[in-house]
Amino acid sequence: MPLSPLVDRADLMAAAESVEPLPQTVARLATLVADPECDVREIADTVSLDVALTADLLRRANSAALGGRIKVTSVRSAVVRLGPSTLLSLALAARVGTGMGQALPAYGLQPGALWRRSVAASIAAEVIRSRARTPVPAEVATAALLHDFGMVVLAQHFGKQILQMLELASETDGVDQLETERVVFGCTHADIGSTVAQAWGLPRTIVAGIRDHHEAHDELSVVSAAVGLACAMSYEITSPEEVAEPRGAHAAPHGDIAPLMRILGLDEDDLHTVVAMSRERFEAVADRYAG
Template sequence: MTTPPLVDRADLLAAAESVEPLPHTVARLATLVADPDCDVREIAETVSLDVVLTADLLRRANSAALGGRIKVTSVRSAVVRLGPSTLLSLVLASRVSGRMGQALPAYGLQPGALWRRSVAASIAAEVIRSRAHTPVPAEVATAALLHDFGMVVLASHFGKQIVQMLALASETDGVDQLETERVVFGLTHADIGSTVAEAWGLPRTIVAGIRDHHEVHDELSVVSAAVGLACVMSYEITSPEGSVERGAHAAQHGDIAPLMRILHLDEEDDFSTIVAMSRERFEAVADRYAG
């Protein structure tokens, strides 16, 4: 007999759907970036309609990420220099970095830890996109950036209760974090995160990439496979050399071979190369995404 969840699933989904909406400009930009036929001019015009967003984007674009050599003075310049994918991630960063930078004791995360991992995943997704031997849509970096946003919703909705509930369920059933969430909530942080993304009006590819980032099978979409792989890599990228955590998450995630096959990547050579490239890029550009 299956034990019912400890919380009301409908209440939790309602909480996810009620998260503060994104400005129309951001949702529109996400739709444009997901359209392979959209041009730079339309993307730049959309961002330029929001004065506050434009100022924040230019501040981030002119961080040490560009080495301080050439100042970006217009949204169009930012689009050309950064690329639509990175630009969308930076725009989203301006809206979610504060919430994702908080400590999440229920998940054993110190202040800033979740945000660093999320940025690392976004950067890894960009590198995966450049290395994959199959086309990967530009919005994959944004899906990777938001892949764990559901953790924030769960923690903020339940507060201190979530710590006791997750700990109790884990001790009782001896299962991992994802299964513990299913026991307690009847769904996972991936389900909650995808519900938020859908409520925000983000493209279906981003919604699916967030929802499926812990799935590992050959029927996944290219975006979902890339986000799942970027999630695994984010632990490698942000954890110190020799840290137990660097290999622990990959083991929890299971066999990543299906993800590599979907992306037409070599499991040994490409994995280590992408992690190394992502780590170097993360150390160089992480301040772009700072709040």
């Protein structure tokens, strides 16, 4: 007979849905980036309505890490330099970065490790998009950035005792992290993260990419496959000391990624290239995502 979860799943989902909403500008940007018919002018017009986002965008577009020789002075030029998907990821980073910078002992994550790995996954998703032989939508980078945000929600909405139970269970040999979450919470951090994304009004492709990032089968969407692969690659892209004994579902970075590679039309050589290119970009531009 299956065990009942230690917390009420309905209460947990309600907590996820009650997470502070995204600024209207960011939610609008997510919709625009997911629309292949949208042009740079419409994105620039949306950003221009938000004074704080405009200032941040221009600052980041002129970052020395980008290597631009010509100073960017307009929103449209900044959008062109960064690209719409990177722009959206940066806008979201300003919203979620602080919470994702905390330590998560239940997942074996030191301070800043989750955030750096999320940025690495977002960068890897962009590289995968450029290498895949199957067209991958631009919003994949955002889905990859947010793929583990459910962990933050769990950490923020549950007491120390529950999280200690999760940590203790995850330290048991042979215990799968996702299964441990199902026992304790009745769902996984992927379910929670997708619920938050849905509450934020993000496109369905992003919601599905977050929800399915631990899945590996041939029926996945292209976005879900790319997010899952980017998540797996993020461990090789960031410094290994960032993760203190990653556990369970996060302990085997590659797992069975063959279905993901088939969906994306990638081979082993592509995989090595993705890791190498992503690591180089991560080291060069990760500071753009800092506060």
